[in-house]
Each structure stands twice: as structure tokens, then as C-alpha cells.
Amino acid sequence: MTPDDGGTLRLLDQAVLDRLRDELDDDDGVWKVFVHNFITLLPDRIERLRLTLTTGDLAGAMDAVLSLKTSSQMVGAERLAALALDLERSLRQDTLHTEPSRVLPRLAASQLGEIIRCGRQTSHILHRYLA
Secondary structure, X not given: OOEOOOOOEOOOOHHHHHHHHHHHHHHOOHHHHHHHHHHHHHHHHHHHHHHHXXXXXXXXXXXXXXXXXXXXXXXXXXXXXXXXXXXXXXXXXHOOOOOHHHHHHHHHHHHHHHHHHHHHHHHHHHHHHHO
């Protein structure tokens, strides 16, 4: 992941999408289905993350954040993947000495809003890319 001119991560790495399209182009638009599935599943992934964080489910939260991070990386959603990585690090570090049921809701309050906003922005850009 590389920063753009403003020093922040781009929402979308066009090169990842171009590579995906090139690698799957011979398969009758499979790359579009792949990206469309990412867009379709993103709200459910974020909702699962919200639910596991707010209920203090550490194993579920870790699974949800890894799913979000990995799927975001696969479509070039740089900023969303970075936000998921930051949350993953917080989950690993902040729960070492504190009960997850106390830490996870705080992480939801501090990090989930930005993940939701970024997810919406990313979906919007991906829709335009598919058009």
C-alpha cells in the first residue's frame, strides 16, 4: 500500500483492479462478478464486525476483521484494508491484559465509524469502476 500525494492511503488502488481484470478477463466477466460480490457482501461484513465488537466476541471480531481486511486487499481497497489492519492490531494488543468485553465496545466506538464511512466511499467508487 502506498500513500497518495496527500500522504493518506487512496480509497482504491486501480492497479489491483486492472490486474484482477487482466487475470480473469478471459472468463467472461468473472472479475466483474468478483468485484460485485465484494460490494454486495461489504455491508454484511461490516455489520458482523459491529456486532462482534459490541458484544465483546473477540474470536468473532478477529474473524470478521480478517475477512474485511483480506477481501479489501483483493479488490485494491487500500484505505479500508488499512483501517481493518489497524483494528486487527488493536484487537491483538488491547485485549492482552484487559477483558475483551470491556475493550471491544470501546474499539467499536472509536474505529467503526471510519470503517463504515470508508466502506461506503469504496463501494461508490467500485460501482463507478464497474460501469
